[in-house]
Amino acid sequence: MKDVPAKSTGSQYSAEEFEKGLNEESKNLVESSDQVLSASDQFQMAKATTNYSSAGDFFVDSGAADAYVLSAISPRQAPTKFIDGMRLRFNPANTNTGASTINPFALGVKSIKDQSGADPIAGDIDANKFIEITYKQSSDYFVISGLLTETEIKSIAQKGDYDYGTTAGTGAVYTIALTPIPSALTAGLAFKANIHTVNTANTPTINVNSLGAKTIKDIYGKPIEIGELPTGSQAIFVYDGTDFIVHIVTVNHPGIAKAWAKFTGSTATILDSYNISSVVRNSIGNYTVNLSVTMANSDYCITTCSPETGTGGNAGQPSVSVISQISTSFVLAVEGWSAGTIGNTDGDPTFVTIHGELA
Numbered sequence: 001m002k003d004v005p006a007k008s009t010g011s012q013y014s015a016e017e018f019e020k021g022l023n024e025e026s027k028n029l030v031e032s033s034d035q036v037l038s039a040s041d042q043f044q045m046a047k048a049t050t051n052y053s054s055a056g057d058f059f060v061d062s063g064a065a066d067a068y069v070l071s072a073i074s075p076r077q078a079p080t081k082f083i084d085g086m087r088l089r090f091n092p093a094n095t096n097t098g099a100s101t102i103n104p105f106a107l108g109v110k111s112i113k114d115q116s117g118a119d120p121i122a123g124d125i126d127a128n129k130f131i132e133i134t135y136k137q138s139s140d141y142f143v144i145s146g147l148l149t150e151t152e153i154k155s156i157a158q159k160g161d162y163d164y165g166t167t168a169g170t171g172a173v174y175t176i177a178l179t180p181i182p183s184a185l186t187a188g189l190a191f192k193a194n195i196h197t198v199n200t201a202n203t204p205t206i207n208v209n210s211l212g213a214k215t216i217k218d219i220y221g222k223p224i225e226i227g228e229l230p231t232g233s234q235a236i237f238v239y240d241g242t243d244f245i246v247h248i249v250t251v252n253h254p255g256i257a258k259a260w261a262k263f264t265g266s267t268a269t270i271l272d273s274y275n276i277s278s279v280v281r282n283s284i285g286n287y288t289v290n291l292s293v294t295m296a297n298s299d300y301c302i303t304t305c306s307p308e309t310g311t312g313g314n315a316g317q318p319s320v321s322v323i324s325q326i327s328t329s330f331v332l333a334v335e336g337w338s339a340g341t342i343g344n345t346d347g348d349p350t351f352v353t354i355h356g357e358l359a
Contacts (some may be wrong), residue, residue, distance in 0.1 A: 031075060058089045059104065065094035068112075068125075070104040078105040084137035087145070089130060096125040102133070102142055111141040116188030120144060165193050171200035171229075174216075175207045185211050187241035192234060199229040206237065206244055215243045230357070258300070259291055259354040265306070265334060265346035275354075285334040285344035286323075293358055295327045300356025306334050306347030318347060327359065 026045060027037060035044055056076060063069035070090055072078035079086060088104055099119035100112045112133060114120050124144065125131055133142040169175040178191055185208065202223040205213040216237070218224050224246065229235060237244045259275035268281040280288040302325065306318045318336035325331070332352070336345040 057087045061090045061093045063093065063103070066096050066098060066100045068092060068100065068102040070102065072105065079107075080105075082107060082110070082135055082137070084135060086135040087132060088135075088142070089132045091130050092125050092127050095123060095127040096120055097122045100125060110135070112144065113139075113141050114144050165191060167193055167196045167206070169207075171197050172204050173207075173213065174204060177209055181209050182211065185214070185239055187239060189239040190236060192236050195229045195231060195233045195235060198227055198231045199224065200226060202226050204229070214239070216246055217243045219245055219247055221245070232358075255355075257353050257355055258293075258295065258358055261289065261352050262349050263287075264348050265350050266348050271349060281346075282331070283344070285336075285346055287332050287350070288329055289332065289352060290329045291354075295354070296357040296359045298326050300325070300354055302330060302352060302354055304332060304350065304352040306336070306350045318345060320347065320350065
């Protein structure tokens, strides 16, 4: 790449000087976009613009944890000053341990903040992930861009003074009292709540410390499903400046499996499980499966199967039946091919999943 030629006389370029300078600038743009000049390619300027717009904001970090230093990837050119909205993307060389700064292109050291303006906590800048930051001129720092991840949401809730509270009111109009009392609803306010009663509307509201009822929406900003906030579940709410976004619902969500297991039928050995305390082999192919945490009633759904038994012409897919079920346990029976006939057989292994409401 070459420098644009200096003016020969006067305070303005002559037409000849301007044309020559423009040609050099064009060449520099093409070459700095990682292209080789070609007389047969009439679209190199367009390609250069595309290359810069798609990857011109990606840079290399050579700094340390909590003190990041960026430089341009040769032959691309680096920005020459801080501009409001400047976007920088990079793969951190080190994971941060707390408050962090960045010095891009030797322009000066600036702080990095999260979306709420607070210092990032350990792990927010991950060496195993790409990160994007945006310069906020009014505050003179860079903000970590992008949607909140589950880990970030938990971190916001943990960084604040608000932990679990229990909702009150109805399934359409919730209230909650947080301690200490927030003075106002500000974007980024987050808290964890124990839901006292299932939502009966898809646009329920929640009123935090009488600061005003706000609509509860899902992570996509859409109305939630009726029943999506089950009684006894825990949820994390984050205020986005207009609505409360519910990010995590745990324990009693109706779509989440309440128990599952993979076990060897012939020995009643549990290979892996969740909320299954034991399996008892009553007889060949007959098992009692005991739950650690009981179900609310005996009407829960059991999904179960066992792999093919026998070989060759004797092979067949076993039939697994639910013989009985109560809130604390259920009984399964496995029938399959054995020596060319159908009869009870041990399911090695047997799989089972439970959906329903916990007690």
